Amino acid sequence: MDTDLFYLVWRNHFLRKRIRNLIVGNREIKVALSYLNANHQYLSLLDTGHHNIQIKYSIQQKQAFDDYLENPHRHLITQIDFLSFDLTKAITSTDNQQQLPETLKVITFSIIDDIIFNFDHIPRSVEKLELFFCRKVSYLGQIPENIKHLKIDMIDSNKPSENLSLEDLFLEQLVNYKKLEFLKLYGLSLSRPLIIPPWLKDLNLAKMNNIDQYLVISDPSTTRVKFIKEIESKEQLEAINTSQPWCHSLLLSGLPFKLSPGLIPAHITNIDVNGNLSLEKGCLPEGLKNLDLFFWSLLFLVFFH
Numbered sequence: 001m002d003t004d005l006f007y008l009v010w011r012n013h014f015l016r017k018r019i020r021n022l023i024v025g026n027r028e029i030k031v032a033l034s035y036l037n038a039n040h041q042y043l044s045l046l047d048t049g050h051h052n053i054q055i056k057y058s059i060q061q062k063q064a065f066d067d068y069l070e071n072p073h074r075h076l077i078t079q080i081d082f083l084s085f086d087l088t089k090a091i092t093s094t095d096n097q098q099q100l101p102e103t104l105k106v107i108t109f110s111i112i113d114d115i116i117f118n119f120d121h122i123p124r125s126v127e128k129l130e131l132f133f134c135r136k137v138s139y140l141g142q143i144p145e146n147i148k149h150l151k152i153d154m155i156d157s158n159k160p161s162e163n164l165s166l167e168d169l170f171l172e173q174l175v176n177y178k179k180l181e182f183l184k185l186y187g188l189s190l191s192r193p194l195i196i197p198p199w200l201k202d203l204n205l206a207k208m209n210n211i212d213q214y215l216v217i218s219d220p221s222t223t224r225v226k227f228i229k230e231i232e233s234k235e236q237l238e239a240i241n242t243s244q245p246w247c248h249s250l251l252l253s254g255l256p257f258k259l260s261p262g263l264i265p266a267h268i269t270n271i272d273v274n275g276n277l278s279l280e281k282g283c284l285p286e287g288l289k290n291l292d293l294f295f296w297s298l299l300f301l302v303f304f305h
Helices: 002-010 013-024 033-043 062-070 087-092 166-176 234-243 298-304
Strands: 028-030 054-059 079-083 106-111 116-118 128-133 138-140 149-154 182-186 194-196 202-206 215-217 224-231 249-252 270-274 290-294
Parallel strands (some): 106 128, 116 138, 128 149, 194 215, 249 270
């Protein structure tokens, strides 16, 4: 009876498609071109858009890129990772004039060479863009305005840029990203105000230079900010208390001053402690939700009694 019921359901084309999409929904399917060629008829049945299914292909060598562009089933691939590969030179070379297909939704670039990167080569269909760049890269063009998820990771953030910086390019264009929902910035050095628009839902920051001076959150009530602030002075805590309500996480490590009750802002909900730290009773805010301790002494426990 169960077998008959199974075949009765499976013969229904609508139910079979529904079951297939639910099983692989919200997943990433990594493929080689050989797998794509052998299974394209099945991959084409997936509703990748409505069920957040990514069919991913990773490229490290130029030959793999050329093979991808010549593959008759390349339109099924929705995500590409370029690993230490000069995309701009590849798609503008004389022996390869094909553009990336407009079916791509996710692209990751890892580029550490001294090149000029042209954002205009990114298909307008891309909704998620992840960039792992070094400061030797210079930029042209415009990041697609329909981006929903953007991650920028500056690998050698301490080195000055001799070219148009990604910060300058990004700051000039941020106001145009009406669909942007998630933004992660790592290792950028701000030299002018970075105004976060109110429609941005999630902001993730790490190792940002001059963030105290230039970061402006338009509406802290609508933008969730994940940022661990490393505290080095009392003035930083006072600034967080008065003008940075979006900052909810602190890193306390080898403080050159003694903490006293009321010094840590009341809106702080997460604290990471690295090393021994002397705390008086009442130093921790009442709204604290998470306390992570790294390399601390057992003597630390006495301050919780």
